[in-house]
Amino acid sequence: MAEMFCQQCRTPLKLHGSLQNLNPAAVNLLHGSTTGSPPTKQTVFDPRAHSSTNPSHDSLRKAIYEQSLRNDGHPIVKRSVPNAPKTSSPLAATPANMAESFVMLSDSVILRTPQPIVGEAIQNGGLTVTSPGITPEDSLSHKMQTSRRLFDILSARSDIDYPICMECTELLVEGLQKRLVEATKSRDGYQQFLKKLQAEIPTELEAQKVEEDLASVRKEKDAALLELEELEREKAQIEAEIADAEEESKRLEAEEEEFWQERNSFAQQLEEFQNERDSVNLRFDHDAKQLERLHRTNVYNDTFCIGHDGFFGTINGLRLGKLPAQPVEWSEINAAWGQTLLLLHTVADKLGFAFENYRLKPMGSTSKIEKLEPRQTDTTSSRLGLPTSNKSDVRVQTLELFSSGTIPMGHLFAHRKFDGAMVAFLDCIKQLGEFVARADSTAVLPYTIVKDKIGDVSIRLTFNQDEPWTKACKYTLTCAKFLLAYASNQGLARRLQQAQQQAQQLQQQQTR
Numbered sequence: 001m002a003e004m005f006c007q008q009c010r011t012p013l014k015l016h017g018s019l020q021n022l023n024p025a026a027v028n029l030l031h032g033s034t035t036g037s038p039p040t041k042q043t044v045f046d047p048r049a050h051s052s053t054n055p056s057h058d059s060l061r062k063a064i065y066e067q068s069l070r071n072d073g074h075p076i077v078k079r080s081v082p083n084a085p086k087t088s089s090p091l092a093a094t095p096a097n098m099a100e101s102f103v104m105l106s107d108s109v110i111l112r113t114p115q116p117i118v119g120e121a122i123q124n125g126g127l128t129v130t131s132p133g134i135t136p137e138d139s140l141s142h143k144m145q146t147s148r149r150l151f152d153i154l155s156a157r158s159d160i161d162y163p164i165c166m167e168c169t170e171l172l173v174e175g176l177q178k179r180l181v182e183a184t185k186s187r188d189g190y191q192q193f194l195k196k197l198q199a200e201i202p203t204e205l206e207a208q209k210v211e212e213d214l215a216s217v218r219k220e221k222d223a224a225l226l227e228l229e230e231l232e233r234e235k236a237q238i239e240a241e242i243a244d245a246e247e248e249s250k251r252l253e254a255e256e257e258e259f260w261q262e263r264n265s266f267a268q269q270l271e272e273f274q275n276e277r278d279s280v281n282l283r284f285d286h287d288a289k290q291l292e293r294l295h296r297t298n299v300y301n302d303t304f305c306i307g308h309d310g311f312f313g314t315i316n317g318l319r320l321g322k323l324p325a326q327p328v329e330w331s332e333i334n335a336a337w338g339q340t341l342l343l344l345h346t347v348a349d350k351l352g353f354a355f356e357n358y359r360l361k362p363m364g365s366t367s368k369i370e371k372l373e374p375r376q377t378d379t380t381s382s383r384l385g386l387p388t389s390n391k392s393d394v395r396v397q398t399l400e401l402f403s404s405g406t407i408p409m410g411h412l413f414a415h416r417k418f419d420g421a422m423v424a425f426l427d428c429i430k431q432l433g434e435f436v437a438r439a440d441s442t443a444v445l446p447y448t449i450v451k452d453k454i455g456d457v458s459i460r461l462t463f464n465q466d467e468p469w470t471k472a473c474k475y476t477l478t479c480a481k482f483l484l485a486y487a488s489n490q491g492l493a494r495r496l497q498q499a500q501q502q503a504q505q506l507q508q509q510q511t512r
Contacts, residue, residue, distance in 0.1 A: 004147070007161035008168035015147060015163070298488040300350075304343045306481040311467075313474035315339045320477060321470025334365040334402035337425075341367045341401055343480050344428060347487045353435050355428050369424045371397040399424050403461075419460040423452045426459055429479050436486055443486050447475045454479070 004013050151162040160172065202210065305316050312319040312328070318336035322328040342362035348355065359370040375395045399421035426449050433445040447455035457472040458464055 004151075004163055006163060006165040006168055008164050008172075011165045011167075013163055013165060300343075300346065300484050300488050304339065304346075304480075304484060306343075306477050306484070308474065311470060311474075313470075313477035315343070315477060315480075320473040322466050323470060324466055330403055331365060334367075337401045338362060338364040338367040340477065340480055341369070341425065343484060344425070344432070347480075347483045348428075348432055350487045350491065351432070351435070353432055355431055358424060358428050358431075360428065365402055367401045369399045369401055369421050369428070371399055371420075371424055373397060401425065416462065419452075419462055422459045422461075426452065426454055426476065429476065429483070432483055433479065436483065440486075443482075445479050446482055447479055449479070 004015060005011065006013055154160075154162045164172065307314050309319055310326075311323065312321050312326075314320065315336050316339055318332050318339060319328050320333060320336040320340070322333065341360055345360040345362050348360075357372045359372065361368040361370060373395045375393045400417045401421040403418040429445070430449040433449070436443045437445075452458050452460050454472055455475045457468050457475065459469070459472045459476065461469050
């Protein structure tokens with residue numbers, strides 16, 4: 001006989017002989033019980049439905065069983081199982097026999113069992129071939145179909161797919177036992193909960209109190225709903241105010257942005273103005289300093305730079321005087337006197353002063369001073385009765401303010417003209433000093449001039465040593481520098497006064 005497999009672990013199974021030798025009545029009875037609507041695997045078991053009897057179903061099963069008994073024939077081959085329990089039905093077996101997957105047969109039974117015929121039931125592709133002399137009920141395919149039908153009926157009646165092996169049966173029984181324990185616990189819990197509910201059934205007073213509490217809770221609920229509605233209205237109002245505030249905030253932000261743009265533009269303009277102002281101030285300061293420098297600039301000081309070189313007085317770097325230890329060439333002395341005479345002539349012209357009885361002739365190293373003297377009447381001619389000349393009454397005497405430095409032999413008065421010119425120069429300085437003193441009492445010459453002496457030192461070179469003469473020349477340059485400074489200050493004062501007058505006139509024009 002062909003083997004079948006366990007539906008759980010797919011292990012090959014060997015069916016018990018009692019399952020193959022079922023009589024047709026039992027098979028028809030089992031098959032007829034499935035003609036109704038058997039419960040599927042997913043059908044929930046309802047004990048109340050199974051507890052009720054169905055007379056029509058029982059009568060139908062009884063009729064099928066009686067018909068099976070009438071049509072039942074004797075089997076061709078009977079198998080006797082040693083030590084098999086004697087039961088009234090082939091399906092009634094002991095639990096021990098049900099637990100076995102196969103039955104061991106003795107040698108006597110094997111010898112008495114007919115050998116299978118070559119043409120025994122072969123199922124191939126759904127075709128069944130039966131050997132001659134064997135009925136369809138005794139064929140292998142019929143037995144297999146009967147077994148399959150039996151297992152299908154069992155599988156349809158439960159949640160388990162049959163057939164199954166011994167090990168899977170034990171595992172299934174353990175799982176069912178656990179489910180039984182869990183179901184028992186759940187049942188006990190439900191029973192306790194039911195008892196608790198039955199014990200907690202409220203009385204009429206408790207029910208009335210609960211109803212009163214419920215009514216009060218409903219009133220509180222209604223009040224809470226009213227309050228909630230009021231809060232929702234307030235919320236809506238607040239949201240509207242928030243929306244207005246947000247719009248106002250956006251407007252203010254736009255105004256702020258516009259303000260900052262204007263402020264930045266103004267700051268930029270202000271910065272440009274400040275930069276321009278600073279530039280103008282810098283230019284003004286520079287021009288003011290330049291103007292002040294120009295005001296302080298004295299062209300006379302630049303033209304006639306009077307100083308000293310040790311014991312010598314100098315004008316434009318030219319030494320005026322001589323010493324035995326430091327001889328000075330007469331060309332340098334003559335040039336120095338020429339610069340000094342030009343200085344005196346320039347200062348007098350600047351101050352508008354005219355010398356009395358003198359005319360200055362600055363001519364460099366050969367400068368001269370013309371002395372104007374009134375012509376005297378010729379007494380000799382008058383006594384002799386000779387006619388007088390018709391020339392001018394003023395006689396001009398030319399004084400040379402330079403010297404060659406050579407003294408001829410026997411000429412003790414070689415420097416007489418040079419000395420006269422220097423004395424005349426001192427007289428001119430004295431006249432100009434008195435003029436300045438009359439204009440400004442504080443402006444007094446630093447050294448007093450009396451005839452040919454200046455500061456108690458004679459300016460004459462004849463019968464004079466070199467050191468006193470050099471000292472007198474130095475004093476002379478000092479007085480000339482004083483007069484030059486006074487003339488410069490007067491010119492600066494006039495320029496400042498003119499500048500102030502121009503500024504006042506400009507201010508008056510602006511106010512108009």
